[in-house]
Amino acid sequence: MLSFIIRRLISAVLVLFAISVMVFLIFFATPGVDPAARIAGRSASPAVVAAVRAAFGLNRPLPVRYLLMMDHLFIKHDLTSYVNVNTPVIPQILHAAPVTLSLVLGAAVIWIIVGVLGGVIAAANRGKFIDPLIMFVGIAAVSVPAYWLGEVVNYFTQSKFHSSVFSWVPSSGYVSPLTNPWQWALHLLFPWLTLAALFAGIYARVLRAELVNALNEDYVRTARAKGLSERRILLRHALRCSLISIVSLFGLDFGALVGGAALLTEIVMGLPGIGQLTYNSLQNLDLPVIMGCVMYAAFFVVFANAVVDVVYALLDPRVRVA
Amino acid sequence: MLSVRDLKVSFATRQGELRAVDGLSFDVGAKEVLGIVGESGSGKSVAMYSMLGLVRDANVSISGSVKFEGREILGLSDREMQRVRGGEVGMIFQDPMTALTPVYTVGWQIVEQIRAHTEMTKVQATARSIELLGEVGIPNPRSRVNQFPHEFSGGMRQRVVIAMALSCNPKLLIADEPTTALDVTTQAQILDLMERLQQSYGSSIVIITHDIGVIAEMADRVVVMYAGRPAEIGKEIDVVRYPRHPYTWGLLGAVPRVDSKNSRLVTIPGTPVSPLDVPDGCPFAPRCEYRMTICDQRPPLHGSDDHLDACWLSDEQRLQIRPTPEGPEARP
Numbered sequence: 001m002l003s004f005i006i007r008r009l010i011s012a013v014l015v016l017f018a019i020s021v022m023v024f025l026i027f028f029a030t031p032g033v034d035p036a037a038r039i040a041g042r043s044a045s046p047a048v049v050a051a052v053r054a055a056f057g058l059n060r061p062l063p064v065r066y067l068l069m070m071d072h073l074f075i076k077h078d079l080t081s082y083v084n085v086n087t088p089v090i091p092q093i094l095h096a097a098p099v100t101l102s103l104v105l106g107a108a109v110i111w112i113i114v115g116v117l118g119g120v121i122a123a124a125n126r127g128k129f130i131d132p133l134i135m136f137v138g139i140a141a142v143s144v145p146a147y148w149l150g151e152v153v154n155y156f157t158q159s160k161f162h163s164s165v166f167s168w169v170p171s172s173g174y175v176s177p178l179t180n181p182w183q184w185a186l187h188l189l190f191p192w193l194t195l196a197a198l199f200a201g202i203y204a205r206v207l208r209a210e211l212v213n214a215l216n217e218d219y220v221r222t223a224r225a226k227g228l229s230e231r232r233i234l235l236r237h238a239l240r241c242s243l244i245s246i247v248s249l250f251g252l253d254f255g256a257l258v259g260g261a262a263l264l265t266e267i268v269m270g271l272p273g274i275g276q277l278t279y280n281s282l283q284n285l286d287l288p289v290i291m292g293c294v295m296y297a298a299f300f301v302v303f304a305n306a307v308v309d310v311v312y313a314l315l316d317p318r319v320r321v322a
Numbered sequence: 323m324l325s326v327r328d329l330k331v332s333f334a335t336r337q338g339e340l341r342a343v344d345g346l347s348f349d350v351g352a353k354e355v356l357g358i359v360g361e362s363g364s365g366k367s368v369a370m371y372s373m374l375g376l377v378r379d380a381n382v383s384i385s386g387s388v389k390f391e392g393r394e395i396l397g398l399s400d401r402e403m404q405r406v407r408g409g410e411v412g413m414i415f416q417d418p419m420t421a422l423t424p425v426y427t428v429g430w431q432i433v434e435q436i437r438a439h440t441e442m443t444k445v446q447a448t449a450r451s452i453e454l455l456g457e458v459g460i461p462n463p464r465s466r467v468n469q470f471p472h473e474f475s476g477g478m479r480q481r482v483v484i485a486m487a488l489s490c491n492p493k494l495l496i497a498d499e500p501t502t503a504l505d506v507t508t509q510a511q512i513l514d515l516m517e518r519l520q521q522s523y524g525s526s527i528v529i530i531t532h533d534i535g536v537i538a539e540m541a542d543r544v545v546v547m548y549a550g551r552p553a554e555i556g557k558e559i560d561v562v563r564y565p566r567h568p569y570t571w572g573l574l575g576a577v578p579r580v581d582s583k584n585s586r587l588v589t590i591p592g593t594p595v596s597p598l599d600v601p602d603g604c605p606f607a608p609r610c611e612y613r614m615t616i617c618d619q620r621p622p623l624h625g626s627d628d629h630l631d632a633c634w635l636s637d638e639q640r641l642q643i644r645p646t647p648e649g650p651e652a653r654p
Contacts, residue, residue, distance in 0.1 A: 225407055
C-alpha cells in the first residue's frame with residue numbers, strides 16, 4: 001500500500017510538470033501572442049515593446065524563460081503580475097484560495113450526504129413512488145444553471161424576503177473562519193446550497209444506477225442466500241461496491257471546482273475566489289497570474305486524483321496489485 | 323425433510339403469463355442427494371430460488387407448498403426466511419467468479435454468515451472459517467483467509483463458496499450448477515469434495531445441473547424437468563439405466579460417448595418451448611418422435627411408486643421403441 005502511494009505521488013509530480021510546460025508553451029510560444037506587446041500597451045512604439053521585452057526577459061530562449069518563471073513561482077515566490085506591475089502573484093492566489101476552498105469543501109459535504117442518501121433511498125425503493133420523485137428532483141437540480149439558481153437564491157434571501165424570513169442572511173461576501181467561524185458559515189450557507197444542488201442530483205442518479213446494477217450482481221444473490229438482512233445487503237455489499245465510482249466522480253469534480261470551476265457560483269454569490277481571479281487574469285492576458293492560477297488548479301486536480309486513486313485502492317482490493 | 327408439492331412459479335410479463343415452473347413436486351429425504359436435471363430454461367433454478375424467496379421480481383407469483391422439516395416455508399416473512407437461508411439451507415452457485423463480493427476478504431464473508439446465524443464472537447467465527455477453508459481443501463487456510471476473492475482461482479473460489487454454504491451446518495444444501503463454470507478436472511474435484519462433505523456433514527443436497535454425468539456421479543434420486551414440469555422422477559439408477567420418458571432418452575442420448583464411431587454430437591431435435599407459450603398438452607410433444615393424438619392432453623405423472631414419468635406411451639410401446647437388454651419388465 002505504501003509503495004502504491006509513493007508511486008502515485010511520483011506520477012502526480014510528473015503530471016504537474018507536464019501541465020506547467022504545456023501551459024507555458026500555450027501562452028508564450030503560440031504564434032501571434034506577444035506578451036511584450038500586451039504589457040507595453042495598445043499603441044506602444046516598437047522601441048517601447050523592445051524595451052519591455054528586454055526588461056521582462058522575454059527575449060531570452062524559451063527554456064530559460066520557463067525555468068525563470070518556475071524559479072520565481074516555486075522557489076523565490078516573487079513572481080509578479082505583468083498588468084499591475086510589481087503586484088506579486090502568489091499573495092493573490094493565497095488570498096483567493098481559502099474562499100474557493102471554503103465554498104467547495106462545504107458544498108461537497110452537503111452534496112455527498114444528500115447525493116448518497118438520495119441514491120440509496122431511491123435504489124431501496126425502486127419501483128415505488130419515491131424513486132422517480134428523487135430522480136426527477138435530481139435531474140431538475142442538475143439542469144438548472146448555477147448563475148440562474150444563484151440569482152434566484154439571492155433574490156429571495158437578499159431582497160424579496162430579506163426583511164421577513166431571511167432577515168438573518170448576511171449580505172454576500174466572505175468572512176475568514178479564523179476571524180469569525182459563525183459568520184463564515186452563515187455567509188457561505190447559501191453559496192454552499194447553490195453549488196451543492198448542482199452536484200447532489202448527479203450523484204444521487206449515478207449512485208442509484210450503480211446500486212441497481214450492484215443489486216443484480218451474483219454476489220448480492222449470494223448475500224441473500226447467506227440470510228443477511230436487506231439493509232445489510234444494500235449498505236455493506238451493494239453500496240460498498242458502488243462507492244468506488246462515486247469516489248472517482250468526486251475526485252474529478254472536487255479537483256476541478258477547487259481549481260476554479262466554481263467560477264459562476266463565485267461571481268453570482270460575490271465571493272472573491274480562484275475562479276474570479278483566473279477569469280480576471282485571462283481577461284487581461286496577465287500571464288504570470290494565469291500561470292499561477294493554472295498551476296494552483298492543476299495541483300488540486302492532480303492532488304484530488306491522487307487521493308482518489310489511493311481511496312480507490314482502499315475501497316477496491318483489485319486495484320492495489322496493478 | 324424437504325417436501326415440495328405442486329410448486330408453480332409464473333411471471334406476469336408484457337407478453338402474457340410466463341410459466342417458469344408448472345406443478346413441480348418432489349421430496350428430499352435426510353442425507354439424500356436429489357439431482358434436478360434439464361436444459362437451460364427448464365425452470366430448475368427458478369424453482370429452487372423461488373422456494374427460498376430469492377426471486378425478487380415484483381411480477382412473480384408463487385403457489386404450492388414447500389415444507390422444510392415439516393414447516394411450510396413458502397410465504398414466510400422476509401425475516402423468518404433470512405433465518406432459513408444460510409442457516410438451515412446453504413446454497414452454492416454456478417459462477418464462483420462473481421458469487422463473492424469483490425471488496426471483502428473471503429474470511430470476512432464467511433464470518434459474516436456465521437455471525438448472522440450464531441452467537442459466535444468474531445474471533446471464534448474467524449477460527450471456524452479457517453477450519454472450514456481447510457476442510458474444503460484450501461492450502462494454507464490461515465493466510466488464505468485474509469485474501470480477497472480475486473486472489474483465488476475459479477476452483478478455489480468455488481471451494482470458498484462451499485465452505486461458506488456449510489459454515490452454519492445446514493441441513494440442506496442447494497447447489498445450482500456448481501461445476502458448470504469450472505474446467506473438467508476441477509469439476510471432478512469439486513464433486514468429490516461435495517460427496518465427501520455430504521458424508522461428514524450429513525446434509526441433504528439438491529443439485530441442479532444440465533449434466534447427466536453429474537447426476538450419475540452424485541445423485542440418489544433424479545427429477546428430469548422439461549418446460550417447468552417434471553418429465554420423469556425416480557431413483558438415479560432407474561432413471562439413468564431404465565429411462566422411461568422420451569425426453570430423458572434424448573438427454574441420455576446426447577451424452578457424448580468415447581466408443582461411438584459417429585463423431586457428430588447427438589442432439590434432441592427442435593428447441594425447448596418458450597415458457598410464454600407452453601402447450602396445453604405434453605410440453606415435449608412438439609419435439610417428440612413418438613407423438614400421438616393423445617399428447618394434446620396433459621399427461622399425468624404416473625408409474626410405479628418411486629419411478630414416475632409424464633408420458634402417454636404404454637409399456638409395450640416403450641419396449642418396442644427402446645428395447646433394452648433388461649427391458650422395463652425384466653427389472654428386478
